[in-house]
Amino acid sequence: MTPAHLSAGAQTPSAPAADASAADAGAKSSPKSLYGGAQNRRITIRDLAAAKGRGEKWPMLTAYDAMTASVFDESGIPVLLVGDSMGNCHLGYETTVPVTMDEMAILSAAVVRGTKRSLIVADLPFGAYQEGPSQALRNATRLVKESGVGAIKLEGGQRSLAQTELLVSAGIPVMSHLGLTPQSVNAMGYRVQGRGEQDAHEVLRDAKAAQEAGAFAVVLEMVPAGLAAEVTRALEVPTIGIGAGPDCDAQVLVWTDMAGLTPGRLPRFVKQYAALRETLGGAAKAFAEDVTGGGFPQAEHSFT
Template sequence: MNQHAQGTDQDQTAEEVAPYGGGRPAVNDADGFGGSGSSGGSGSSEAGEPEAGEPGTGGTGASGPRVDGSGAGGPGAGDRRVGSSGAGDPGAGDPGVSGSSVGGSTGTRLKKIRIPHLQQMKERGERWAMLTAYDQLSASVFDAAGIPVLLVGDSAANNVYGHATTLPVTLDELIPLVRAVANASPHALVVADLPFGSYQGSPQQAFGSAVRLMKEGLAHAVKLEGGRTMAPTVKLLTEAGIPVMAHIGFTPQSEHTLGGYRVQGRGESAESLVTDALALQEAGAFSLVMEMVPAPAAAAVTKALDIPTVGIGAGADCDAQVLVWTDMAGFTDGRTPRFVKKYADLRGILTQAAQEYARDVRHGTFPAPEHSFEE
């Protein structure tokens, strides 16, 4: 079902990549504002081998994203292990030294991740992390941090556009976000969600939408929700050269059918999950997201499949994990789902910065002479 990696993965020399707050090395943009022009873009060189020397894009850009959300306040922070590679990172529960320099926190140089690498990691038992990203700045941070796969999720509906569900977001609204993330991700594989209504009509409709995500959005792969009934669609896209990540379990685009945000695959529908997963793999999916399914059912699916599974609320026995970045970074307003672990308090940090800035302005202490220009 899957091609093999053509490139070798060699780890390279150190590149300082501080996990948080550390300055990244430089930037290669002329205007000093990070980002790449509208066309062509820097970053994500496609032709490239699985090895890339490109420095990160992005930089000191301006405005940050705005958040909204559904979620709930998450628990505290904890340890983290990004990627797995060389330097004795215990991250993966796997056999020893990996060849893949996926991790960015250990000082290893990053390589460009391509689909065969994910397959190789499954074979080696190396777990990996996926995060959503919706804009250039967050994407450049995650890319440099060694997150191998970035998802421009239709959760942008909630976390960028402020909707209560994922249903309202359109292809036209998603494409510019995908393009921004792809332009800022020289190493990560960029997957774009097909939004509700853009693919369920027919395999042909899905093809047209996926082509837009790749041509206009510069995505490397697409994701779609649904079980065995999506197999013909997955097959058509895959055969057309469009890598497809599948998504089963709780599929938010079907919340009105499923009856809300609920764990899926309890009891006898666990077998149904395996049947769906096998059909999607057979149709050519390169990976499979499982959302909110009982851990034992997700473990059974993971074991039954040759392709990597990506869990969100699906327990520790998936091959990979995904979280919405604003949830894991503590940026989301309000409650977050049970499966979220909060690794930072971005909302608190940004709130404090905004308040201090406003206070300085009110007090006349900003701008100071060093922020002002002489005649």
């Protein structure tokens, strides 16, 4: 995902059709729906495929620890991504590139332990699959066996097809990530991808190739809304947008961006649903003032 302190332009999204909105409303009331449904088990990739068939849109958030993940799981979020965005918003790195397999394995396991229903998808970090399919299988197997995740995400279209095919053949579900791929920041920078006929053709080609290789879903990050809509229509598997307009099958945000915890300027595609940084800061200051002023602890907070 894009570091939260960077922003980029995006084309104006088109409005969704009225019949699609009606379908979404109907899906939310169904016991089979991903968000708000009544399943007492883990969401699977088959559930995501069924939602695409129903025309149901669904949410995905990142998560990096058990407590936060439990909140999102209890809130009905059907898919949680243990993204290498942990590098930016959890581990203090400037980019996602430094994230290691050990860090990914530890945080993925925490998210799995904190959830009961959400499908947990984990990124393979930079350097964990670029050598080829065997390296990808070794590291993906570690996340499935040691951390307990239900699926793996790989960046790149054509360049990751062999890795995708091997993982899928081994029984490991793969989510593909196209458009802006932050692990390639040193090569492409942070800018909208797929503008212009040739670049748009490459994104569509990569999406179709990822589906053919067995990917169960495709993330589209920072691509023009019209292109994302075209890709969504062309694929049988769900598309997940982040800065890709309203016509994708699902939408994902980095949770610290969504909740207003990330400082500084946010990407254009982020909508904040809380002001958590302000709330936590206020709580910390109130605690500090209580301590320095002698207001905490009181008798009710002490033992006799």
